[in-house]
Amino acid sequence: MNYFEFYHIPESFLPDEKAIKRRYYELSREYHPDFYANEDLGTQQKILEMSTLNTNAYRTLSDADLRMQYILKEHGLLEEGGKNEIPGDFLMEMMEINEELMELEFDFDADKLREIGEKSTGVMAQLENDVLPVLQRYPELHGVTKEEALQEVKTYYLKKKYLLRIQETLSKFATRS
Template identity: 40%
Template structure:
């Protein structure tokens, strides 16, 4: 059973977070292991499994990054350990950022760091806007394969940018 089915929600990139939270709290009470202490081992294990499912469902559906990956996996568009080939245009754009980061490893430069951070922020903001538009379209129309493939591409671009952000010097 997937998390959307568990919470009786339609498969969406933007589920109603109030419903997610209320389902989580309701199931947390319903499947609390303490209420089943006198039951059989099988029943206790079943409740523990449902409690675990509830926690994982909430953690995934309430976290936009986890949710994005989860929906793409459910739709069969993204596989674990997939080696996705990013578009050359994006990689060329990122080459300048990577070169600047390598330069700063040898010669720290506060003004150059601010420039690179601003560039990464701008790219990230543009990707977020495109992703929001496409995921909203999917939620409204049920999406199609082209929409899902475009979302997948933006998902991998975001992952790439996250790795660059981790390399940015702090301060």
């Protein structure tokens, strides 16, 4: 079952967080296994499944990255080992940063590390700034189809994942200095 439908909220990248939490607690009470201890095994199993569904829905919908990944997967846009292509210009920019990181392996320079960190933080901020209007308007879009918006979000998601790997490498360097 679709998590948004299960929670009776519209599909959105920026849903009402309070509504998600409120629905989670309502369903937690409704499907709490302790209330069904005297029921038959079939009913107990169904309640346990609903309780698990509620927990998984809450974990996914209350986390912005997991929610984005979920929506993209629901629309068939994230494929394992498939057409998850990142634009070439972005990859070139990231290749430059990766080369700078490799140079730090051989010749560590704290100033260079800080410079690379600032550069990656700036790229991340720009990505977030660029995609925010799409996230805010989705799915009520004007002048853009839902498919185009989802593609834009997918590109953002893939770029962000790439940048997060770079930032993880940067934090490893930072612990060494």
